[in-house]
Amino acid sequence: MKQELIYLDHAAATPVDPVVLDAMLPYFTDKFFNPSSPYSLGVEVKRDYQLAKSRIARTIGAKSDEIIMTAGATESINIAFSSASGKILVPSVEHVATLAAAERQGEVTYIQPDKKGRISVDS
Structure with a gap:
């Protein structure tokens, strides 16, 4: 089978x-x-x-x-973070490419989602 x-x-x-x-x-x-x-x-x-x-x-x-058309996720992530500076809030469950781009651009604070994967202001 x-x-x-x-x-x-x-x-x-x-x-x-x-x-x-x-x-x-x-x-x-x-x-x-x-x-x-x-x-x-x-x-x-x-x-x-x-x-x-x-x-x-x-x-x-x-x-x-x-609207910015890109070839894929990594290019999109890098464009999104290209103008970021200072403190950046990123969910801890983000893709490694997002985490790496954020870390290159500034001081990163990781936000923990709740048990259902949701991010709130209290996170």
């Missing part, structure tokens, strides 16, 4: 939702052009990229220029 796999590391790697895959497939196969290029195919991809950013911004109530 084959055992059923129970995967518990979706924070690190997650299967792509079929709706997302369908939306992105053209950019993996036919529209793979550099959006920073001056030629028409690249300009078209950049337009699509900017439209996607606008949709994300609208969904979360932000402005398009407030």
